[in-house]
Amino acid sequence: xxxxxxxxxxxxxxxxxxxxxxxxxxxxxxxxxxxxxxxxxxxxxxxxxxxxxxxxxxxxxxxxxxxxxxxx
Amino acid sequence: xxxxxxxxxxxxxxxxxxxxxxxxxxxxxxxxxxxxxxxxxxxxxxxxxxxxxxxxxxxxxxxxxxxxxxxxxxxxxxxxxxxxxxxxxxxxxxxxxxxxxxxxxxxxxxxxxxxxxxxxxxxxxxxxxxxxxxxxxxxxxxxxxxxxxxxxxxxxxxxxxxxxxxxxxxxxxxxxxxxxxxxxxxxxxxxxxxxxxxxxxxxxxxxxxxxxxxxxxxxxxxxxxxxxxxxxxxxxxxxxxxxxxxxxxxxxxxxxxxxxxxxxxxxxxxxxxxxxxxxxxxxxxxxxxxxxxxxxxxxxxxxxxxxxxxxxxxxxxxxxxxxxxxxxxxxxxxxxxxxxxxxxxxxxxxxxxxxxxxxxxxxxxxxxxxxxxxxxxxxxxxxxxxxxxxxxxx
Numbered sequence: 001x002x003x004x005x006x007x008x009x010x011x012x013x014x015x016x017x018x019x020x021x022x023x024x025x026x027x028x029x030x031x032x033x034x035x036x037x038x039x040x041x042x043x044x045x046x047x048x049x050x051x052x053x054x055x056x057x058x059x060x061x062x063x064x065x066x067x068x069x070x071x072x
Numbered sequence: 073x074x075x076x077x078x079x080x081x082x083x084x085x086x087x088x089x090x091x092x093x094x095x096x097x098x099x100x101x102x103x104x105x106x107x108x109x110x111x112x113x114x115x116x117x118x119x120x121x122x123x124x125x126x127x128x129x130x131x132x133x134x135x136x137x138x139x140x141x142x143x144x145x146x147x148x149x150x151x152x153x154x155x156x157x158x159x160x161x162x163x164x165x166x167x168x169x170x171x172x173x174x175x176x177x178x179x180x181x182x183x184x185x186x187x188x189x190x191x192x193x194x195x196x197x198x199x200x201x202x203x204x205x206x207x208x209x210x211x212x213x214x215x216x217x218x219x220x221x222x223x224x225x226x227x228x229x230x231x232x233x234x235x236x237x238x239x240x241x242x243x244x245x246x247x248x249x250x251x252x253x254x255x256x257x258x259x260x261x262x263x264x265x266x267x268x269x270x271x272x273x274x275x276x277x278x279x280x281x282x283x284x285x286x287x288x289x290x291x292x293x294x295x296x297x298x299x300x301x302x303x304x305x306x307x308x309x310x311x312x313x314x315x316x317x318x319x320x321x322x323x324x325x326x327x328x329x330x331x332x333x334x335x336x337x338x339x340x341x342x343x344x345x346x347x348x349x350x351x352x353x354x355x356x357x358x359x360x361x362x363x364x365x366x367x368x369x370x371x372x373x374x375x376x377x378x379x380x381x382x383x384x385x386x387x388x389x390x391x392x393x394x395x396x397x398x399x400x401x402x403x404x405x406x407x408x409x410x411x412x413x414x415x416x417x418x419x420x421x422x423x424x425x426x427x428x429x430x431x432x433x434x435x436x437x438x439x440x441x442x443x444x445x446x447x448x449x450x451x452x453x454x455x456x457x458x459x460x461x462x463x464x465x466x
Contacts, residue, residue, distance in 0.1 A: 047409065070437055
């Protein structure tokens with residue numbers, strides 16, 4: 001689990017890998033992984049997040065939130 | 073990574089460059105000869121002949137005795153574990169050819185001399201007309217015609233020109249194919265029977281490109297390859313493993329010292345500057361290391377954890393020059409996380425964090441949250457080193 005970054009997927013909005021899968025494709029540091037038909041966050045990779053927001057931009061249903069835990 | 077002579081020659085042979093007949097030995101008992109030979113210690117340093125690392129022998133008994141001598145010698149800090157035994161070649165003429173990367177021109181540069189052998193650097197000054205240079209593109213390689221131009225600039229013509237330029241062109245292919253930073257044949261000889269042959273070869277491969285050359289990577293891992301006077305410590309070996317965790321950036325090249333101030337310092341000149349500054353202010357470094365090229369949080373974390381876990385390390389100083397491609401926030405994450413995972417308190421463990429540059433606002437937010445003392449670019453490396461030494465003695 002991330003000490004500094006928390007990446008959250010809102011599964012009530014996410015349409016899954018077949019419906020979108022954008023987050024898994026665009027993340028340059030492999031934070032997302034395919035977990036059956038849904039994307040999942042690799043918790044031990046969360047702190048590698050570069051805050052590039054490519055996943056946020058790729059997610060057409062605004063299902064991804066990136067939290068900076070050190071600001072909370 | 074510097075390849076040993078026999079390893080380099082194996083590559084030359086693949087590119088149809090002739091070398092003397094020879095074999096590598098690890099003990100004198102296996103050796104038996106029926107003609108004069110040259111015994112060459114396989115160590116990764118230059119000027120081997122002058123240090124007594126190359127001997128000649130004419131009989132099996134003589135060769136075995138000399139091989140034993142070579143195995144027991146300390147040659148420039150190395151003790152050979154392998155001896156290359158080669159047929160003695162009838163040399164009519166010697167040449168030099170080398171390729172290095174010209175960082176200013178951003179292109180490989182060829183240096184050719186019609187005189188080979190030792191002290192080639194002095195020859196360039198004494199007889200510049202015997203030496204020619206030429207650059208080539210990494211995209212197109214060294215064309216035959218360009219190789220001929222470079223060789224003919226030293227006054228060589230006819231069959232010699234064709235033979236030497238063909239070898240030069242192949243050496244350029246080796247340079248590019250193996251991601252070399254240096255490829256040198258010295259001497260290239262013309263034998264009594266009119267054949268060109270590489271008597272010695274020196275290849276250095278870019279460490280960061282080894283991932284593309286799995287076979288060379290395996291060679292490098294071979295602990296029986298060379299034995300240096302000072303072998304890697306366990307701490308240094310673990311640091312090297314951390315650096316190899318992934319391809320992103322550098323977080324390694326660690327050298328162990330016995331001080332109490334752990335150092336996580338920027339690569340190249342800045343790390344040497346920071347190290348010297350710490351020493352100049354009376355600090356006692358626990359290690360030297362190099363960080364740069366935007367290493368992953370994982371690598372910085374693991375290296376920090378390794379350094380702060382050493383029993384003699386009381387505090388660490390994180391000092392880099394103004395960074396552009398390395399991100400301050402990712403460095404801060406790695407350092408803080410490494411300290412936390414080692415079971416220590418970041419505010420009490422970091423003497424100073426001086427890494428200004430890209431994403432520094434974000435990095436400073438992290439450091440503030442954990443109470444880590446930090447400074448920006450208005451504080452020089454020297455001043456940061458002074459603060460580190462002062463804070464580490466509290």
